[in-house]
Amino acid sequence: MRKQFLNFKTLFLLVFTGLALTSCSDDDDSAGAEGNARISVRMVDAPGDYDAVNIDVEAVRVQTGVEEDENEGWVTLDTEAGIYNLLELTGGVSQLLADEEIAPGYAGQIRLVLGNDNTIVVNGEEFPLATPSAQQSGLKLNINEELEPGEEYLYILDFDVDESIVNQGNGGYTLKPVIRLSVEDDAGKIVGKVHPSEFRSLVTATNASNRISAYTNASGEFAL
Incomplete structure (x- = not known):
């Protein structure tokens, strides 16, 4: 009986130790995940x-750790590469x-x-x-922000198409991007609906230093 008791005691200690190690490992994994910052980048459009x-979007890159x-x-982020029509990213639609x-x-x-496939x-x-x-080298936009562990950051790239396209006068066009970068937490939004919705309307908001515009979608809805 004593021998069986000792074996059971030893088994109990081994199981307890294994559970403790597993718990520590899970805690370490959780801490590792929480130790990162999540960054998302979305694109919207002011109309043209x-x-x-x-x-033709190939990559989104972020400069980290160097001031x-x-x-x-x-760092090159996991990018949804593809060709996107900027004029479809209005009325609250983003990519x-x-x-x-x-x-x-x-x-x-x-x-x-x-x-190269920009048209x-x-x-x-x-x-x-x-x-x-x-x-x-890519279109450069300043963030200048300290990313905190466990936090999520959503950056919005707002193309101003009307200001970004240059007509060369010889049948050619050049893109000289005018992009407004904002963080979702800091960015206010104006949303609404225009009646009647049969016609595409241009909605504009201005203040002393900025002017933003958006076309309504098929339902007459807009977001600035």
Whole structure:
């Protein structure tokens, strides 16, 4: 009986130790997940007087851990690469470009890297859209924010199409992006609905330093 009791006691200690180790491991894993910051990037559009503006998104990159050197510390996020018509991103519609956990710390810039398949459609005719700077190093947008562990950050890239397209006068068009970067927590939003909704309406809000616009969608709804 004594021998059986000792074996049971030993087994109990082994099981208890195993549970303790498993618990510690789970706690460590949980702490590791909570130790990261989650960053998401979405794209919306301020309207322009074109049939379509198609942007070839290749990558979204974030500079982390470096406050002064613009050439170091870049992380490429898990990007929803593709060609997006900016004019479809109105009336509260947005496109998710990236969503990923990264190490916490200082974040300096976001870069939106574009490919070669950028086009614009004017009066039913499609033209190539030249974007030299965006293809080489990416469109640079300043964040200058400390990312905290366990927090989520949603950055919104608001293209102003009307200000971003340059008509070269020889039948060509160039993209010189004008983008307003905002953080969801800091960004106010104006939403509404225009009646009648049969016609596409342009809604504009202005203050002393900014002007933002959006077209209504098929239901007459808009979001600024």
